[in-house]
Amino acid sequence: MRGYVKYAFEPFAVTVDLAVLTLRAGALHVLLVERGQEPYLGHWALPGGFVLPDESAETAARRELAEETGLADVSGLHLEQLRTYSEPDRDPRMRVVSVAFAALLPDAPEPRGGGDAAQARWLPYDGARPLAFDHDRILADAQDRVGAKLEYTCLATAFCPPEFTLGELQQVYETVWGTGLDRPNFRRKVLATPGFVEPVPGGGARLTGGRGKPAALYRAGTATTLHPPLLRPPREGRSA
Amino acid sequence: MRGYVKYAFEPFAVTVDLAVLTLRAGALHVLLVERGQEPYLGHWALPGGFVLPDESAETAARRELAEETGLADVSGLHLEQLRTYSEPDRDPRMRVVSVAFAALLPDAPEPRGGGDAAQARWLPYDGARPLAFDHDRILADAQDRVGAKLEYTCLATAFCPPEFTLGELQQVYETVWGTGLDRPNFRRKVLATPGFVEPVPGGGARLTGGRGKPAALYRAGTATTLHPPLLRPPREGRSA
DNA sequence: CCAAAAGTGTTCGATTTACACCCATGC
DNA sequence: GCATGGGTGTAAATCGAACACTTTTGG
Numbered sequence: 123m124r125g126y127v128k129y130a131f132e133p134f135a136v137t138v139d140l141a142v143l144t145l146r147a148g149a150l151h152v153l154l155v156e157r158g159q160e161p162y163l164g165h166w167a168l169p170g171g172f173v174l175p176d177e178s179a180e181t182a183a184r185r186e187l188a189e190e191t192g193l194a195d196v197s198g199l200h201l202e203q204l205r206t207y208s209e210p211d212r213d214p215r216m217r218v219v220s221v222a223f224a225a226l227l228p229d230a231p232e233p234r235g236g237g238d239a240a241q242a243r244w245l246p247y248d249g250a251r252p253l254a255f256d257h258d259r260i261l262a263d264a265q266d267r268v269g270a271k272l273e274y275t276c277l278a279t280a281f282c283p284p285e286f287t288l289g290e291l292q293q294v295y296e297t298v299w300g301t302g303l304d305r306p307n308f309r310r311k312v313l314a315t316p317g318f319v320e321p322v323p324g325g326g327a328r329l330t331g332g333r334g335k336p337a338a339l340y341r342a343g344t345a346t347t348l349h350p351p352l353l354r355p356p357r358e359g360r361s362a
Numbered sequence: 363m364r365g366y367v368k369y370a371f372e373p374f375a376v377t378v379d380l381a382v383l384t385l386r387a388g389a390l391h392v393l394l395v396e397r398g399q400e401p402y403l404g405h406w407a408l409p410g411g412f413v414l415p416d417e418s419a420e421t422a423a424r425r426e427l428a429e430e431t432g433l434a435d436v437s438g439l440h441l442e443q444l445r446t447y448s449e450p451d452r453d454p455r456m457r458v459v460s461v462a463f464a465a466l467l468p469d470a471p472e473p474r475g476g477g478d479a480a481q482a483r484w485l486p487y488d489g490a491r492p493l494a495f496d497h498d499r500i501l502a503d504a505q506d507r508v509g510a511k512l513e514y515t516c517l518a519t520a521f522c523p524p525e526f527t528l529g530e531l532q533q534v535y536e537t538v539w540g541t542g543l544d545r546p547n548f549r550r551k552v553l554a555t556p557g558f559v560e561p562v563p564g565g566g567a568r569l570t571g572g573r574g575k576p577a578a579l580y581r582a583g584t585a586t587t588l589h590p591p592l593l594r595p596p597r598e599g600r601s602a
Numbered sequence: 603c604c605a606a607a608a609g610t611g612t613t614c615g616a617t618t619t620a621c622a623c624c625c626a627t628g629c
Numbered sequence: 630g631c632a633t634g635g636g637t638g639t640a641a642a643t644c645g646a647a648c649a650c651t652t653t654t655g656g
Contacts, residue, residue, distance in 0.1 A: 133373025134413070136448070136459050173374070175457065179448040206446040206461045208376070208419040217415065219376050219459070221446045289608075307646065309609075327608095334607025335653040349596065350644085356589060529635075547619065549636075567635095574634030575626040590617085609652070618643070625636070 137220045138183045139170035139257065141204070141264035142191065143247075144227040145281050145297055150247040151230060152261060153190060161214055162254030168261065169242055170220065179203070179221040187225050190242045192234030200226040200280035204263055212256050224264040226280035269298050274351040276318050279342035285322055287337035288312060289330055299354050311352055317345025377460045378423045379410035379497065381444070381504035382431065383487075384467040385521050385537055390487040391470060392501060393430060401454050402494030408501065409482055410460065419443070419461040427465050430482045432474030440466040440520035444503055452496050464504040466520035509538050514591040516558050519582035525562055527577035528552060529570055539594050551592055557585025 142153035154166040169190040173182040180203070188196045204222040212218065233242040247265065252258055271277045278294045279286070292308050312318055319340040327336035382393035394406040409430040413422040420443070428436045444462040452458065473482040487505065492498055511517045518534045519526070532548050552558055559580040567576035 134376045134459075136374045136376070173448065173459075176450050178450060179446060179459070203445050205443050206419060208413065208461065210416050210418060219374075219413075219419070219461075221448065221459075287608085304646070304648085305608080306610075306648085311645090329607090329654075331607060333605070333655050335609075337608055350593070351591070353590070355646095527635085544620070545635080546621085546637075551618090569627075569634095571634060573628050573632070575636075577635055604656085605654105606656105607652100607654085609650100611648105611650075613647085613649100614645105615647105616643100616645080619641085621639090623636105623638075625634105627633085627635100629630100629632090 133217075135216060135218045136173045136179070137170055137218055138173060138179055138186060139168045139207075139220045139222045139260055140183060140186055140190070140225055141168055141222065141261050142187065142225040142227060143264065143268065143281075144230040144244065145294060146230045146244060148293060148297060150265070150297055151244045152247055152250075153233060153242050154245050154250055154253070155190070155242045157254055165252070165254040166245065166250040167254035168222075168257045173221075179223075183221070183223040183225075190233060191227070191231075193231070200277065202267075204260070204267060207256055207260065209256070222260045222263070224268060226268070226277070228281060228283045265298075269354070272298055273353055274348050276342065276345055276348060279319070282342070285326070285328075285339045285341060287328060287330060287339060288319075289337055291319070291340075295352070301355050303355070315345065315348055315350075317343040318348065319343050373457075375456060375458045376413045376419070377410055377458055378413060378419055378426060379408045379447075379460045379462045379500055380423060380426055380430070380465055381408055381462065381501050382427065382465040382467060383504065383508065383521075384470040384484065385534060386470045386484060388533060388537060390505070390537055391484045392487055392490075393473060393482050394485050394490055394493070395430070395482045397494055405492070405494040406485065406490040407494035408462075408497045413461075419463075423461070423463040423465075430473060431467070431471075433471070440517065442507075444500070444507060447496055447500065449496070462500045462503070464508060466508070466517070468521060468523045505538075509594075512538060513593055514588050516582065516585055516588060519559070522582070525566070525568075525579045525581060527568060527570060527579060528559075529577055531559070531580075535592070541595055543595070555585065555588055555590075557583040558588065559583050 140153070144151050153169060155169050157163055157165050157167050169186060171182070171186050173179055177185070180201070183201055184196060187199065187201065202224050204224050206219060206221045208219045210217060212220070230244055232244065253261065268277065272295055278291055281294045282290055288309050291312065292303055292305065295308070296303055320343045322339040322341055326339045328339055329336045380393070384391050393409060395409050397403055397405050397407050409426060411422070411426050413419055417425070420441070424436060424441055427439065427441065442464050444464050446459060446461045448459045450457060452460070470484050472484065493501065508517065512535055518531055521534045522530055528549050531552065532543055532545065536543055560583045562579040562581055566579040568579055569576045
């Protein structure tokens with residue numbers, strides 16, 4: 123039956139592509155690199171690269187994440203496999219199967235070009251289209267997935283620094299979903315979910331808008347799923 | 363930067379693995395093949411095979427599904443990418459990256475060995491462990507995913523024949539979740555979701571248990587997501 | 603004092619749950 | 630008749646959206 127002889131089948135190159143998302147100035151931003159060669163010369167693309175012979179896709183993704191962001195420690199960042207893109211014609215040069223990942227960053231230091239020659243930059247989520255290859259699709263899939271997971275997981279804290287206010291957490295939801303939320307109700311839902319957030323021991327507080335009452339600080343809790351879920355407000359235009 | 367020269371990097375074999383699930387006699391069953399060679403000789407494994415040079419992983423998965431089940435038409439079956447498994451040591455012979463899929467079947471005809479030599483068989487979900495390679499993990503991931511998607515999508519109808527009763531639909535939920543559901547409430551929730559199911563035009567009915575009132579027949583509707591979701595009853599043992 | 607942001611309380615209606623009850627069929 | 634499974638009704642509890650209100654800060 124299945125011949126496992128090396129090279130009996132056309133070999134595939136296996137790469138990872140990263141949709142690295144963060145929040146800057148209240149807007150969703152993506153880490154992109156400008157292509158310096160054909161095809162898609164001059165287009166923006168998702169950062170990524172080959173999976174090395176002794177790496178899993180996850181390992182390769184975290185290595186690329188460190189290289190492209192220039193961050194010293196990426197071990198705490200949220201990195202999650204999205205899906206694999208394997209259309210035969212997705213790279214015109216050869217057969218490339220790409221495992222796509224979504225990564226979520228709390229703050230957004232301007233990336234320092236790491237090992238790679240191409241400089242990476244943060245761009246607004248809606249800017250810079252069309253991207254190279256099928257990266258528009260990958261990026262859209264990443265945003266879909268993240269938006270959906272905010273509903274029933276504690277993923278939102280991955281966008282926040284180690285200590286954050288409930289207002290900042292709410293902004294994550296509002297920015298990714300593109301909707302407004304009622305602050306009192308949001309607060310209650312979050313605090314009613316055990317393990318979602320926990321108050322910082324000292325009971326610290328921080329001034330957010332320069333004015334107003336300082337907000338209490340929280341840390342991410344240990345829970346990973348949300349019961350009950352924090353559902354997106356239903357889009358208008360129901361077929362009632 | 364990235365050298366795209368063929369064979370500049372160790373090539374990977376790319377395969378698909380299928381977790382084909384169905385309901386038989388009120389229990390979840392999986393399609394498995396018995397391995398006829400080392401490694402894992404004699405162990406059960408998920409069906410699967412190589413992605414051919416001109417195929418996407420999705421195309422390869424549907425081809426394998428047809429071959430292994432022996433079904434004439436697999437075009438209507440639910441097939442969904444799960445994730446990709448790429449640990450360097452997952453196959454002791456060579457580097458194999460596998461894109462895993464979950465497939466859902468309504469009924470369970472005993473598989474006729476298709477193009478492949480190894481005979482495929484339906485086994486109860488909990489039987490036949492441990493499976494070959496990392497297939498235990500893949501299968502567990504498939505069940506997790508399916509169980510979760512029942513909550514907020516119309517996926518349950520993928521386990522049902524073209525015409526089904528609400529009792530049968532409820533059994534899908536109960537079997538996959540391993541819990542009991544209140545029939546009157548289940549019925550109302552399903553019917554209150556527009557596009558989940560629609561009554562069969564003639565208004566047919568079918569006797570289910572040999573006794574009792576014949577149940578009305580429904581078809582799968584056009585909706586794909588459930589609003590509001592049909593949440594799993596919370597496991598006992600909350601930290602109240 | 604005013605504006606702004608955090609935090610608390612309260613109301614009202616929708617949704618969920620739990621259970622009682624009626625209907626149609628085979629034996 | 631009675632067991633079995635389908636289908637309807639309903640009251641109580643719960644949840645969630647909406648919004649008024651108080652608190653704490655900077656100007």
